[in-house]
Amino acid sequence: MGGNSHSPCASCKLLRRRCAKDCIFAPYFPSHDPQKFAIVHKVFGASNVSKIIQELPVQQRTDAVSSLVYEAYARVKDPVYGCVGAISYLQNQVSELQMQLAVAQAEILYIQMQHHDDDEPVTQIPEMGMVLDHNFPSSSNVIHHDSLSRESVFGYDVVS
Ligand SMILES: [Zn+2]
Structure with missing residues (x-):
């Protein structure tokens, strides 16, 4: 982290611009991980990403960038559903497990009632x-x- 000769962040490198000292992207897109910015730029566009980051309090920006990167990867992997594909998969799992749970609870109730019948x-x-x-x-x-x-x-x- 030295004076004028610090290397540009991944964003400024890709956008071929000078990386200012207060570059909005620099804390979140280090030069050693160019793919991270490339993918959010591809999916959301650099100016949208910068707007999203700027509108958030500093302490929430890291999480926002992580979720944007996650969403971008999901969109590239699945151009039709993006991360919605993962969400609906998990929602299906939840309702399947809720059904299994309901069946198990009904079985417990049934066993309890049998015990009553046995007059135990x-x-x-x-x-x-x-x-x-x-x-x-x-x-x-x-x-x-x-x-x-x-x-x-x-x-x-x-x-x-
Ligand atoms: Zn920069």
């Missing part, structure tokens, strides 16, 4: 954590319920 001592199993607690010799809720008589457990069941 009822332990309330509202959460997996409490099921696991069952094996520990602690004074957890589950063990407390176990120590009650069946009638009072049923009574508790009905009331709650």
Whole structure:
């Protein structure tokens, strides 16, 4: 970082202009990584990128540049959907997992109801954590319920 002879940032190098001391791009597009600027320039255009950076508070500019670079790469990789392709892929995964979760919860409910039908001592199993607690010799809720008589457990069941 020396006086007049500092090397231009990647942006100024590509745009073939003098890199001023207060160059808006210099902190985010170092000369050793020319591809980073080349790609946002290709997708968004240098002047748009500079406008976006300038309108943001300094502490948010690094994140903004990262997301612009990410979006630009995604657009080049997938000219049709860009990063929307990744977003919709992940949204599909989320709804698929939500469906699996709903199925698993229904299965748990079904198993709990079968236990009731078998007329076995009822332990309330509202959460997996409490099921696991069952094996520990602690004074957890589950063990407390176990120590009650069946009638009072049923009574508790009905009331709650
Ligand atoms: Zn520059």
